[in-house]
Each structure stands twice: as C-alpha cells, then as structure tokens.
Amino acid sequence: MIAGDRDALLLRGPRDAVVFRLGRRSAALAAITWLLAGCAAVLSLSLGRFDIETAGVLRVLGGGGTLIEYDVVVRNRLPRAATGLGAGAAFALSGAILQRIAANPLVSPDVIGVNSGAAFGALAVLTVFGGSGLHTVAGALAGAGATAAAIFALSAKRGLSGHRLVLVGIGVAAMLTSGVSFLLTRADYHGATAAAAWLTGSLANRGGLHAAIIAAALAAAVPALVVLARHVRLLELGDELAGVLSRHAGRARTALVAVAVGLAATATAAAGPIGFIALAAPQIVRRLLPGRGAAFAPTAAVGALLTVSADLAARMLFAPVELPVGAVTGVVGAPVLLYLLARANRIGHAG
Amino acid sequence: MAGSTTAARSGPAAGPIPRSGNGGSLFTGGIGRTAGLVLACLLLAAASALSVLVGNYDLSVADALSALASPGGGDADRVVWHVRVPRTATGVLAGMGLGAAGAVMQGLTRNPLAGPGILGVNAGGAFAVVSAMAFLQVSSLAGHLWSAFAGAALAAVFVYALGSLGGGASPVKLALAGAAFSAMVGSATTAITLLDPSVLNDFRFWTVGSLTRSGSGDLAVAAPAVLAGVGLAVLIGRDLNAVALGEDMARSLGTRALAARALGAVSVVLPAGAATAIAGPIGFVGLVVPHMARALTGPDYRWIVPWCVLLAPTVLLLADVLGRVLIRPEQLQVGIVTGLIGAPFFIHLVRTRKAARL
Numbered sequence: 098m099i100a101g102d103r104d105a106l107l108l109r110g111p112r113d114a115v116v117f118r119l120g121r122r123s124a125a126l127a128a129i130t131w132l133l134a135g136c137a138a139v140l141s142l143s144l145g146r147f148d149i150e151t152a153g154v155l156r157v158l159g160g161g162g163t164l165i166e167y168d169v170v171v172r173n174r175l176p177r178a179a180t181g182l183g184a185g186a187a188f189a190l191s192g193a194i195l196q197r198i199a200a201n202p203l204v205s206p207d208v209i210g211v212n213s214g215a216a217f218g219a220l221a222v223l224t225v226f227g228g229s230g231l232h233t234v235a236g237a238l239a240g241a242g243a244t245a246a247a248i249f250a251l252s253a254k255r256g257l258s259g260h261r262l263v264l265v266g267i268g269v270a271a272m273l274t275s276g277v278s279f280l281l282t283r284a285d286y287h288g289a290t291a292a293a294a295w296l297t298g299s300l301a302n303r304g305g306l307h308a309a310i311i312a313a314a315l316a317a318a319v320p321a322l323v324v325l326a327r328h329v330r331l332l333e334l335g336d337e338l339a340g341v342l343s344r345h346a347g348r349a350r351t352a353l354v355a356v357a358v359g360l361a362a363t364a365t366a367a368a369g370p371i372g373f374i375a376l377a378a379p380q381i382v383r384r385l386l387p388g389r390g391a392a393f394a395p396t397a398a399v400g401a402l403l404t405v406s407a408d409l410a411a412r413m414l415f416a417p418v419e420l421p422v423g424a425v426t427g428v429v430g431a432p433v434l435l436y437l438l439a440r441a442n443r444i445g446h447a448g
Numbered sequence: 449m450a451g452s453t454t455a456a457r458s459g460p461a462a463g464p465i466p467r468s469g470n471g472g473s474l475f476t477g478g479i480g481r482t483a484g485l486v487l488a489c490l491l492l493a494a495a496s497a498l499s500v501l502v503g504n505y506d507l508s509v510a511d512a513l514s515a516l517a518s519p520g521g522g523d524a525d526r527v528v529w530h531v532r533v534p535r536t537a538t539g540v541l542a543g544m545g546l547g548a549a550g551a552v553m554q555g556l557t558r559n560p561l562a563g564p565g566i567l568g569v570n571a572g573g574a575f576a577v578v579s580a581m582a583f584l585q586v587s588s589l590a591g592h593l594w595s596a597f598a599g600a601a602l603a604a605v606f607v608y609a610l611g612s613l614g615g616g617a618s619p620v621k622l623a624l625a626g627a628a629f630s631a632m633v634g635s636a637t638t639a640i641t642l643l644d645p646s647v648l649n650d651f652r653f654w655t656v657g658s659l660t661r662s663g664s665g666d667l668a669v670a671a672p673a674v675l676a677g678v679g680l681a682v683l684i685g686r687d688l689n690a691v692a693l694g695e696d697m698a699r700s701l702g703t704r705a706l707a708a709r710a711l712g713a714v715s716v717v718l719p720a721g722a723a724t725a726i727a728g729p730i731g732f733v734g735l736v737v738p739h740m741a742r743a744l745t746g747p748d749y750r751w752i753v754p755w756c757v758l759l760a761p762t763v764l765l766l767a768d769v770l771g772r773v774l775i776r777p778e779q780l781q782v783g784i785v786t787g788l789i790g791a792p793f794f795i796h797l798v799r800t801r802k803a804a805r806l
Contacts, residue, residue: 203624252798264624268795269791272787275786276788282656293638293642424636424642427639428639435625439610439613
C-alpha cells in the first residue's frame, strides 16, 4: 500500500506494522544516479584490448553474442565493473554513516584510518603469509576491525568528539603507514609493484571472487541499514541528547559503526583502499538534497558512479598506460577535502 | 641571557605559556640550563659513537678509533668511512634540521601538534622530489635539494593559509589542513610513481625515511642549508617567545610580527627541506622532540630551540640504531621506527588536551 505527501512516499506493511518513509527526491536522485553508474559500467565493459562496441556489450548482456564475446565481457570485464560499483557503494555508505554519527564531514573511513587498517591487514596476509583470495579478506576485516576499535577506544573520552576522532585516526594511520612501508620494503620487486597498485586502490584483474565479496557485504549491510537508518537523525544530535531521547541510542550507534567498518573493510579487501569516495559521496548528496534524512540510497549510487567513472578516467587518460583508480580519486577527491576544510574554517565550525 | 626572560614572565597576561612551566622542568636557571646543554652535547656524542659502532659488521671501539684516525684499506676502515660515518652524519644533519624546524613551527603556530610531518612539509618535499625525478629527469642531489625546498616551502605556505582561513589558525585546523594536504599530495606522488615502475622501485625505499642514501658529496650540499636554517632558528628564539603570548601581546611588546613570521618560515623550510632531501620524509621527530625539550627546559624558546637542535639528532640516531638491531640481520629504516614510536606520542597529545582548542 502506498500513500504519502508531496515530499515522501510511505510504504506500509500489512496493518501498518512497518512503515517506511521514502523521500521522492531522494528516490529520484538514487534512480538517476544508478542509471548513470550503469551507463558508465557498460562503457567500461566495452573498453580493453578486445574491440567490442557498446551495442555489442548490451547484446552479450542480453544473452546474445558469440562465445568469445561472452567470455571477454562476462568473464573478464564484468567482475571489474561489478566490483567497482559495489566497492564504490560500500565506501560511500560507510562514509555516510560515520560522517553523520560523528556530526563531522571529515570522519570518513579513509581519513580516520579504517582503510589503512584494512590495507595493512590485507597486505600483511599477502606478503608475510603468502595468502590470497579469502585470506586477504579476513586480513582486511581483522585489520579494519582492530583499527576501528583502537581509534574509537582511544578517542572516547567524555563522549565522542568528531575532532578527537579525526586526530587520533591521523595518528593511528601514521603508524599503520609505517607498517605498510615496512612490509613494502621487505617485498620483492614484483610483489612491491603489485602491492603499490593495490594500495592506491585498483580495479584491475578483478575476478568473480572480488565481486562476490562485495556483493555479500552489501547484501548483509543493506537490510541492516534499512532498519538502522531511522536512528541516524537521532544519533547526530550527539551522545547526550541521543541518550536522553532514546534508550537504544548506544546500541544503535555501535551497530551502525560496525556496519560502516565492515563495509569499508570488505570494500578495501575487494578493491584496495580507494580514497575519498567515502568522504566525497555523502557531501555531494547532502548538497543535492534538501532536508536531513539519512539518504543512504542516493549516497550509495553516487559512490558507485564516482568509482566507476574514476576508473574509466584512469584507464583512458594516459592510455595505453592504465592508472589504478585510487590515483584518480585521490587527485580529484582531495580538493573536496580541502574545500570542506576551508568551508568548515570559514564558518567557524567543522560540521 | 637567562636573567632577562621578561617576555615569558610578563605577569598575569602570560596566556598560553604555563606560568609554572619552569617549576616542573629539570634544567632551569642560567647554570642549570648551560649544564643541561653540555649534557645534551654529550648525549649526542654518545649516540653518534653508538651509530658508528653498532651494525651488522661488528666493530670494536679500538677498530673504529684506528679506522677514524688513520684510514687504511681494510674492511673495518671501509665500513667506517663509507657506511657508518656518512650514515651518522646524515642522522646528525637531518635530526638538527627536523628538530629546529619542529620547534620553530610549534612556536610560530602556537600549536602543540605542529611538526614537519603532520603539517605536510615532508609530503610536499617528497612530492617535489618525485616530480623532479619523473618529469625533469633531475638526478643530482643538488637538484633534489632545490626541489625539496620548493615543495616544502609551498606546502608550508599552503597548509598555513588553508588552516588560518576564517581568522586564526587553531591547532586542529592546521593539523587537519596538513593531513588533507598530505593525502592529496600523497596520491599524486603515488600516481607518478605508478606511471613509471623504475621510479616506483626507488621510491618505495625513498618514501620511508632512511639515513643510508646520502654520500658525503650530498651531505656537503645539504649541510650549509641545514646549518643556516638552524642558526636562524636559534636567533629568533626571542621573537618566538613574544609570538607565544599571542598576536596582540606580541605586537604591543614591539615584536615585528611580520618579520618574525618571515624569518621563522625560512628557518622551517630550509632545514626541513634539506633534511627531507638527504634522508627522505621522517615523521614525528620534529613533533616529539620540542615537547621533550619543553619538559626539560621550560617554555623559553631561546632554550627550547638549542635543546631541540641537540636532542633531535640524538633521538634520530638512537632510532636508527634501534632499527639496525631489532630485526637483525635485516634493518628497519629509521622512518619506520620513528613512525611506530612517534605516532603513539601524537595520539597521547591529542588525548590529553581539550579537543576543541588543544
């Protein structure tokens, strides 16, 4: 049953047991952005050594095409595009959660060091234990979880302050960077080259496993977020007020942080620590939409669009040399961070 | 000199300087401070000796002394003159530069979190060096030195400007601006290195600070820059004291604020850039050592700066020696050691101060 007013649709369950509020503009933005992201992904499928037109790609995806076209598009190129879409969405969601909870646009997993933790964990598994595939994912999850726990424990003192969180995260990230450099200097030449590309965040040579990892993470996180999203507006009022207004504020916050860390960790495991997606996507959406809803759906879409188009740019700008996607998001995204800082400084409050 | 600390003790308005600062410090008063500096010199000498003696090739004191006094052609002589002495000299020079730069930065910005690493000066220097390597085919150390200076200077100006938008550069704003700048420049640096695998292979070692990469010729190029910057830093201690009282107070005391800032900027960029050029980006030494110096000698920058100049190379050399023995027979680069030891100190600083202002 669908009813609603000018701004939002209300999706009601049987006998109004559950009602979801769906913002019209938010839903429209999400739909348009997902469409654009899909177009970028199809464009990325047509790119590579084997010449195939966009129309050909669509034909193959529709079930037609020759055997070799099917092999190239679905086996070789689809995992890359799917991993890009999924990882972008996961990073963006993770950033949106953390930024809203800490009420600070700088608290995103890449700035506060969660990505560094995941990268360190995965790299340790890769270089020290010689693991691969699922082991790397386990390493990334362990690294990100331990890092996030350390950051939150170290900065939780008289409540959670956004700024202290960021600064502690910078310190922790510096330590992890030392660790990563150490692992890199001990790797051999080929290992170091591969690891360096992975460390900037790369979508090259993705396989079905990577896409499956990120799909599983999103499949677990999205239902959780649908339930938890309504707590976000409460939590961004700050610890004290949220605690007064709801008995479940603490538990909801822990759950949301866990989801955010899990998403960032799996995305890092699948695609490497692609920078600035988590930082920029929620900020873009915040400027496009009125109101203060959680807006997770459009944020995920913008993250996916940013990642896939950055990957396209990275492959086409210096052709035939392909840059890892993280190099592009870093150079393009860092000015966003600088802008946020400058704006926060100008209005005298980092929020 | 020691009797005229009027600036640091000018009554109730002393603001950011803890008035009881001297009370908790070890080396106060003219004699105590001079004795302390002598002690610091001895510590530096001991650290240098350790740095010459410790390593994978075992050297006895007698071997080292005879090699230093009359270089022959033996293994010991070669190890001493071609490996250990340049390494130690690099450590001394880079440490002096980083210590002086860190002290001046913390004084000028009135910011306990300032340091060449946190504020992005190292990252700027590194980016400039890599760009010069990749695009201009610069390979001489003099070329690296100049590009490191340029990068460090641009980074310092940019970060300070960004951090002081909207009236006053608070510690948090500056640290965030530095981190943001480092992140941006870092990804650009990585992009450049990834375009050219040979640059990457050099750069993965360059990006962790290490004392082993400079020969005596390189050091001779960098030494004048470090020494000039360090000398300038020592000379502007009085101005730093005035700046520590706050903008308004400094002006009413007759400090030439603009001149002090300009000289201070030079005494940050020269030594920090030179240190980055000879040793690569080394984090946290410039951040931590001024705090040690302040704990030892009190809040007077005329003493803090000389202490930093002596303590920082001691710390750096000890970290390097630690890196040599920790995972024998392999070595940890000094930048990794300082990162692992220094970052917890930074976190401690963040935790113990009020997050809003610090």
